[in-house]
Amino acid sequence: MTSYSTAAAAITMAVLTASSSSPGTVVAFTAPSISHHLTRGGNSGTSNIASSTSLQGMKRNKFSKQQELAAKMEEAKRLREQGDGGAAAAAEEITKPSDNAQLSDKEIKERNDRQRFANMLENSMTSSSSGDLGDGYYLTVEQENENADAVFKGINRLYEGDPAPSSPFTELLNIDSGEPLGQGGMKRLVPWEGSRSASSSDFMIVVTDPRPKSVELRTAMKRLAGALSADMLAKCVVINTDTPAENRRFVKKNFSEDSGADKMTVLTDEKMDWMREYTALGEKRFSISMFILKEGRCEKIAREVEAESMTETVKNAIRGILR
Numbered sequence: 400m401t402s403y404s405t406a407a408a409a410i411t412m413a414v415l416t417a418s419s420s421s422p423g424t425v426v427a428f429t430a431p432s433i434s435h436h437l438t439r440g441g442n443s444g445t446s447n448i449a450s451s452t453s454l455q456g457m458k459r460n461k462f463s464k465q466q467e468l469a470a471k472m473e474e475a476k477r478l479r480e481q482g483d484g485g486a487a488a489a490a491e492e493i494t495k496p497s498d499n500a501q502l503s504d505k506e507i508k509e510r511n512d513r514q515r516f517a518n519m520l521e522n523s524m525t526s527s528s529s530g531d532l533g534d535g536y537y538l539t540v541e542q543e544n545e546n547a548d549a550v551f552k553g554i555n556r557l558y559e560g561d562p563a564p565s566s567p568f569t570e571l572l573n574i575d576s577g578e579p580l581g582q583g584g585m586k587r588l589v590p591w592e593g594s595r596s597a598s599s600s601d602f603m604i605v606v607t608d609p610r611p612k613s614v615e616l617r618t619a620m621k622r623l624a625g626a627l628s629a630d631m632l633a634k635c636v637v638i639n640t641d642t643p644a645e646n647r648r649f650v651k652k653n654f655s656e657d658s659g660a661d662k663m664t665v666l667t668d669e670k671m672d673w674m675r676e677y678t679a680l681g682e683k684r685f686s687i688s689m690f691i692l693k694e695g696r697c698e699k700i701a702r703e704v705e706a707e708s709m710t711e712t713v714k715n716a717i718r719g720i721l722r
Contacts, residue, residue: 537715538701545702549682556678559700563692565592567676572667574643574650580666588636588664591694602693602720604631604713607638609674609685616687617649618706624660626710631717632662638674643667691716 538546549556557563568585572578586592590601606623608616620637627635639646646665654660674680679688681702689712691699699716 535715535718537699537712537719539708542701542703554682556682557697557700559697561697563690563695563697564676565589565695567673570668570670570672571638572643572669574646574665574667577643589692600694602634602691602698604635604717605638605677605690605692606635606687606709606713607668607674607677607679607690608687609640609668609671609680611640612645613639613687615706617653619687619704619709620660620663621653622706622710623713624654624663627713629662632660635663637663637665638668639665640669640671640674641667642669689713689716691720693720 546558550558565585568589569581570579573580573584580588587594588603590603591599593599594601606616606619610616616637616639623635624632641649646667650661650665654663668674671680677688677690679690679702681688686703687706687709689699689701689704689709690697698720701712701716704712
């Protein structure tokens with residue numbers, strides 16, 4: 400497999416090369432926009448002091464992250480000056496237009512890996528937003544930073560834009576019959592594989608958690624059931640490791656037929672094969688992951704999602720798809 404760490408360093412070198420070779424180009428580190436926080440403090444002296452302290456903390460955190468990124472860029476520059484011949488080739492590769500239809504899934508993933516770090520680096524340095532879910536973002540600042548670090552370190556996981564494999568769905572268990580979906584069930588579920596209930600350009604929302612009888616996942620399911628329309632719930636697929644019988648008991652106890660939650664599809668991944676294929680097991684700990692899949696690609700991915708923020712995460716991600 401391609402070394403993503405090498406590719407990421409090469410991308411950083413490409414960014415530096417572009418900056419140094421273009422007269423007048425300025426790489427700037429900017430503090431986050433905090434104007435929306437100023438309206439939350441009220442008029443009291445105590446509130447203003449608290450707001451000021453909070454804002455100073457935000458600035459320090461943002462500046463620390465920018466210092467880390469600057470250090471990574473300096474390391475890339477040092478390697479470039481040592482004559483790493485791969486950087487120029489990587490930079491050249493990034494700028495080449497390509498047609499997805501002519502590339503294999505592996506080639507698309509490799510190209511995405513080369514491009515991703517440069518994009519994240521640029522966004523981290525120039526973003527004027529604090530990344531609040533309430534402002535329409537589907538990732539928190541912490542999630543964005545974790546994702547950027549994963550790219551830089553070359554962690555092998557699915558990223559946005561990568562192929563979304565269909566075959567892992569065939570082994571998921573139907574909670575009513577306890578049997579695997581098989582090829583036919585997969586095609587009925589996955590829009591781009593010929594689902595009769597959705598067009599091939601439609602998307603599906605997958606929420607998954609490897610923890611058995613996960614309280615967080617069950618809370619997230621209840622929140623989604625109460626917040627999403629029936630149409631959106633019909634696009635939701637929940638995948639966990641509970642037995643089909645355990646899932647049936649939970650659904651029967653918590654979701655009545657007229658609640659709309661029965662539109663949501665719940666599937667069992669007892670051996671965690673689907674989660675492993677979609678890199679939803681986490682590098683450090685088990686948690687909730689959310690994927691929006693469309694036309695065979697991972698359009699949106701959020702990892703380590705809290706149950707309390709699941710509704711906003713899903714809604715904001717959907718808005719990004721529908722724009």
